[in-house]
Amino acid sequence: MFAPTVASLLLLSASAAVKASPCVAFDINWNLLAFGLDGKDWFTGTQDTWSGSGQATDITTTSRPTFDGTNTTCYLSQFTNAIYVLNGDSKNPSSIYIYDATAKSWSTQAVTLGSFDTTSFDAILDHDTNVFYALSHGNLFSLDMGSLKAANSTPVVWTDVEQAPYPSNYQPVMALAQNHVHFLDVPGVPAGSADIFVIHYSYFQPQSQAYPLPDGSTFPATYGRATSFFQDSGVQQEFAFIPQDSSAVYVINVETNTTQKLAGPTIKDPKTTYFASTNSLVQLSSNGTVSFLSYQEGNTSANAAASWSIVKPLLTSAPPSTSSASASGTKTASGISSSGTSSGSTSGALTASPIYAGLVLTALLGAMVYVL
């Protein structure tokens, strides 16, 4: 029973310090999943359990990606209850890793890249068609995941759809709502507006769409992160935009064409990533701290009053690395996992993303446990 775990940890130890690039996502029952956090994958339950004293459940298993890629991103396929991981493994940057959240198993989908550059893109997964749309080097690409919840032997293909009508220096910020891909921070588009690609007609809408706040103010025209709030069923209708300075969270509703301004995250870290469910916006910061903002669709007073909290079970089970020492950029193991038996351990190299996880030490501990 221990053998595969020990074997995989020892394998990891062979590559010395491994750059960790975790991501968070939800399954279709809105259980929070954290992948590659402190070197492991975690099931964290629904929002009502995140403030309690419980632990996250270790769901690390075979065939998972190493979560050492650059800018790893995760997407929920709601029809299949699968999580798709892009850039999950630095050795296989083209592969898409699929986590079947029902079977709790991993598989690796082969991908035909064509001219798609896995090191420079932003992407959304369309809810209704299960097709990825990505903007990379000024071109729109698509990749059809069909109804995959486990890898198929036929490679899936990144197709170059067309050149986007945006300046070539545009660093994409993309979100999905109502089968429309929203592009934020497009050069020349005023604050408070987004440009739109209509998926069903494969059509770049020539005019921008304004999403004003009730007081007439606007979300800023700036780089940031965006992620869609899911519905229990059906297509997303709202997405969160978090400017890189973390000053606020803007929730854009594409039904009413309005924006609500909510509390900015407590941890102001430009390298954080976000993922939303129906009732939570979750932040993964670059040292592995996972926080959330409670959200109620349509309840503006509750949302305006909401504040950020730590997801406590993850804090307990996969504590964030402290950032006391600084990275020296060597190949030595620079982080020490403080899960398991060691307590009060410190680790360096965590002043900035990507995280260096203490997989070597973990491997040694694992091996010792196995031997004992």
Ligand SMILES: *[C@@H]1O[C@H](CO)[C@@H](O)[C@H](O)[C@H]1NC(C)=O
């Ligand atoms: C990773 O994403 C950041 C923006 O968040 C970007 O500046 C950087 O170039 C990306 N790195 C790669 C290798 O794509």
Ligand SMILES: *[C@@H]1O[C@H](CO)[C@@H](O)[C@H](O)[C@H]1NC(C)=O
């Ligand atoms: C919101 O904007 C969309 C896209 O431009 C438009 O089709 C729709 O009619 C607008 N809805 C309202 C309520 O203004």
Ligand SMILES: *[C@@H]1O[C@H](CO)[C@@H](O)[C@H](O)[C@H]1NC(C)=O
């Ligand atoms: C809005 O949220 C508040 C606080 O959680 C709650 O008391 C109220 O019933 C909610 N209103 C609606 C319409 O759901």
Ligand SMILES: *[C@@H]1O[C@H](CO)[C@@H](O)[C@H](O)[C@H]1NC(C)=O
């Ligand atoms: C993680 O980073 C945040 C933001 O910089 C900081 O507030 C927090 O203390 C850090 N956690 C640890 C354990 O260093």
